[in-house]
Amino acid sequence: MFSETVKSKLKRFDVYRKLPHDLTEPTLSGAFVSIIACAFMTLLFLTELAEYLKVNTNTEMFVDINRGGEKLVININLTFPKYPCGLLSLDAQDIMGSHVVDVGGAMKKIRLSPEGKNIQEEDMFKGDHNEGNVQEVKKQIESREGCQLLGHILVNKVPGNFHVSSHAFHNQLHMIIGNDNSKLDFSHIVHHLSFGDNKDIEFIKNHFAEGVLSPLDDLKRIRPDSVRDPLSYEYYIKVVPTTYQTLAGAEYFVHQFTANTNEFSAQGMPAVFFRYDLSPVTVKFTQNQESFFHFVVQVCAIVGGVFTVAGLIDNLLHTSISRILRKRDAGKLG
Structure with missing residues (x-):
């Protein structure tokens, strides 16, 4: 294929020169x-x-100015074992002055027996609060029913709060409970609370180790039997917008948060407040390999x-x- 002259010239470029076997010696x-x-x-x-x-994850922080006008999704799964559904309302208020009774979203009220079994489900935002419901609420109180709130709400993406109370029944509350304020027991269990699409959050929990997306899950706040006065509960939540980017380049926009809690004797109508504030800084987690x-x-x-x-x-x-x-x-x- 090659002439001897060409082969001879090519051999000059060999940097891996071989020694004959008889010149090498194993030891x-x-x-x-x-x-x-x-x-x-x-x-x-x-x-x-x-x-x-x-798979490694890089972290970066920056000021996010592009996602300010959107609605914030808040996923809620709360159980009130000693408070009936007929007396519960979910309201939202924000720093812009908006105060909405039964804020928009998709939320179910699930009536619970004293043993925690489901009795009936209803759409919370389609209920009609009027005096015709007073007798039904009294029956629920006498039966020692509880209530579970399950679903999500949409709020403005600005600092504010949402709270569970009896706001919709404030005019008829005395007719329902009389002078026995001990019936207003807002003991509760936070099964789940998160900010963002629930499907995205579940995906992130399964594929990322970084982030604090639902630190309040399974938290219990139960009023001691020795306390007769109604208690109010407050949660102070700092929400941090967070972006997760997978190896494939898909992005998921959710929110991390930290929370502190407090409880105190209610002077008026008790409630459970979730006060949230949004950070202007966005955290981004990016997977790389x-x-x-x-x-x-x-x-x-x-x-x-x-x-x-x-x-x-x-x-x-x-x-x-x-x-x-x-x-x-x-x-x-x-």
Whole structure:
């Protein structure tokens, strides 16, 4: 295929020149060094492979000025084991002055027996609060029914609060409970509370380890039996807009939050307040993975580096052993 002249010229570029087998000599020290070097290269290769397969997450923070005009989705799953559904209303108020009774969204009221079993479900935002319901509410109180709120609400993306109370019945409250304020027991369990699309939040919890998306889940606030006065509960929530970006480039916009709680004796009508404030800073978590070419470079560096160092060690051992044997043969070791 190539002429002898061309072959001869090509051979000049060979930097991996070969020695004849009869000019090489295997040694016992070289065998030990080779075994140790191969084991070390294998260990380093597996470590680098694990790092290549690992999905890392980068974090950055910036001021978000593009998502201010949207509605904020708040997912709610609360149980009031000692407060009937007929007496509950869910209201929202924000810093802009908007105060809405039975704020918009999709919310179910689930009537619960004293044992916690479902009795009936109804759409909370289609209920009609009037004096015709007073007798029904009295029956629910006498039966010691509880209530679960399950769904989501939409609020303006500005600081505000939403609260569970008996606001819709404030004119008939005395007719319903008389002078026994101890019946206004807002003991509750926060099964779930989050900000953002629930499906996105579940996906993020399964694929990301970063972020605090629902720190209040499974929190209980139960009024002690020794307390007869009605208690109000407040939650102070700091909401941080957060973006999650997967390896495939898909983005999910949700909100992390931290919360502090407080309870106090209610002077008037008790309630459970969730007061939230939004941070102007957005946190972004981005998944990334080491590139294949970087992995190849690292593997080459491992093989070349270990091979070179092992060769130097082998030469040093071989030279030292040869000198010791020569001195022994010459009787100079004493």
